[in-house]
Amino acid sequence: MTSVNLEWGCCSAGNDDVNYTQCSKCKKAYHHLCLFAGKNKPTSTKAPKDWLCPRCRESTPKVSKNDNTPIRTAQNVTLRPTKRPALSSPPNKQDYPVTREEIREIMEEILLKHMDDFKKQFCGELLSVKEEMRSINKAMDHMSDQVEDMVKKYKENHELIKTLQKHESEMQSNIINLTARINLLEQNARCKNIEIQCVPEKKSENLIGVVKKLSEVVGLDLKDDNIVHVTRTAKLNSEIKRPRSIIVELSNTRVRDSFLSAVTKFNRPKNLSDKLNSSHLGFMGPKSAIYVMEHLSPANKSLHAAARQTAKEKSYKYVWVRGGRIFMRKSDDTGYIFVRDNNVLNNLK
Incomplete structure (x- = not known):
C-alpha cells in the first residue's frame, strides 16, 4: 500500500510513513501512529477490506456487537492534527517538517493580531490628533478673521493718513503764504520809517532834535513837518548794553529815501576814515558808530x-x-x- 494518490485523513505526512490503513468507506488513509497516538502499535499492517475509520464508524449505525473489524481503536481517538495548533496552545512535538504554507499562515496571523492592536492604538491617537486639528483650525479661523480685520483697518488708516498728509501739505503751503503776506503787510506798514542804531541814550533827550541834528550832519534839509513820530524801541534782552534803536516815522517814502541816500553819501567816499558816529551828534566820550537803515x-x-x-x-x-x-x-x-x-x-x- 504505497500508492502516491492516497487521500489522508489524519495528517499531512503522506507516504513518508508506510504504516497506515485505508478506510473501506471514505477511502482515506490513516497512519498507525496517528490512530494509536502513542499507545501500543499493531503488530501487523494488514486490515480487512471492510475496515472503517473513526469518522465513518461514528456516522454508521451499529448493527451488532459481533463485527469483523480486526483493528479496534480507543473510544477517544486522537488524530494527528493537519492544521497548526493555536498560538496559545503548548507546542506539539511533530515528526514531520513545517511547510511553507504553515509558516505563511503563522506570520499572517501574527501580523493580523499586531495590525489589530496597531489599529486600535492608532485610531485612539488619530482621534486625539483630529480633535487637536479641529481646535487648531478654529484658532486659525479666528486668527484669520482678526488678520482680515487688521488689514481692513490698516487700509482705512492708510487712506486716512494719505488724506491727512495732503491736508497737512496744503496747510503748510497756506501757512507759508500767510506768513509771507503778514511779513509784507508789516514791512509796508514801515515803508516810511528809518531805524537809527547805536545813538547814546540820555534821560532827558530830545529825539526830534537828535534826528534833525543827524540830518544836518549828512546834509539833508529835513523840516519839522517831515517828522511824523520818533521813539525808541524796547529791548528784547535787557542784559544787552547796546542803546535802544530810534524809530523815525517820516512823512513819505521819498523823504525816507532821501535821508538814507544822504547818509550813504556822507559815509563814502567823503568820510571813509570818519564815518557817521556819536561825536558828529555832539556826544562826549568815546566815539561809537551810528547806523541808519530802513525799518x-x-x-x-x-x-x-x-x-x-x-x-x-x-x-x-x-x-x-x-x-x-x-x-x-x-x-x-x-x-x-x-x-x-x-x-x-x-x-x-
Whole structure:
C-alpha cells in the first residue's frame, strides 16, 4: 500500500510513513501512529477490506456487537492534527517538517493580531490628533478673521493718513503764504520809517532834535513837518548794553529815501576814515558808530542778520536793503542776489 494518490485523513505526512490503513468507506488513509497516538502499535499492517475509520464508524449505525473489524481503536481517538495548533496552545512535538504554507499562515496571523492592536492604538491617537486639528483650525479661523480685520483697518488708516498728509501739505503751503503776506503787510506798514542804531541814550533827550541834528550832519534839509513820530524801541534782552534803536516815522517814502541816500553819501567816499558816529551828534566820550537803515519787519530783520552772517562765512562783499528787500553781492563784478528766504542763503556757494 504505497500508492502516491492516497487521500489522508489524519495528517499531512503522506507516504513518508508506510504504516497506515485505508478506510473501506471514505477511502482515506490513516497512519498507525496517528490512530494509536502513542499507545501500543499493531503488530501487523494488514486490515480487512471492510475496515472503517473513526469518522465513518461514528456516522454508521451499529448493527451488532459481533463485527469483523480486526483493528479496534480507543473510544477517544486522537488524530494527528493537519492544521497548526493555536498560538496559545503548548507546542506539539511533530515528526514531520513545517511547510511553507504553515509558516505563511503563522506570520499572517501574527501580523493580523499586531495590525489589530496597531489599529486600535492608532485610531485612539488619530482621534486625539483630529480633535487637536479641529481646535487648531478654529484658532486659525479666528486668527484669520482678526488678520482680515487688521488689514481692513490698516487700509482705512492708510487712506486716512494719505488724506491727512495732503491736508497737512496744503496747510503748510497756506501757512507759508500767510506768513509771507503778514511779513509784507508789516514791512509796508514801515515803508516810511528809518531805524537809527547805536545813538547814546540820555534821560532827558530830545529825539526830534537828535534826528534833525543827524540830518544836518549828512546834509539833508529835513523840516519839522517831515517828522511824523520818533521813539525808541524796547529791548528784547535787557542784559544787552547796546542803546535802544530810534524809530523815525517820516512823512513819505521819498523823504525816507532821501535821508538814507544822504547818509550813504556822507559815509563814502567823503568820510571813509570818519564815518557817521556819536561825536558828529555832539556826544562826549568815546566815539561809537551810528547806523541808519530802513525799518525792517521782525522776519526781514532776522533774515538780514542771517544774510550778514552768511556773507562773512562765504566771503560776500556787499549786503544791503532796498525797499524792505535784502540783497547780496559777492564782488564788484558779480550780479546781485535777492535773499527771499533762508533757503537762498543755504544754497549760496
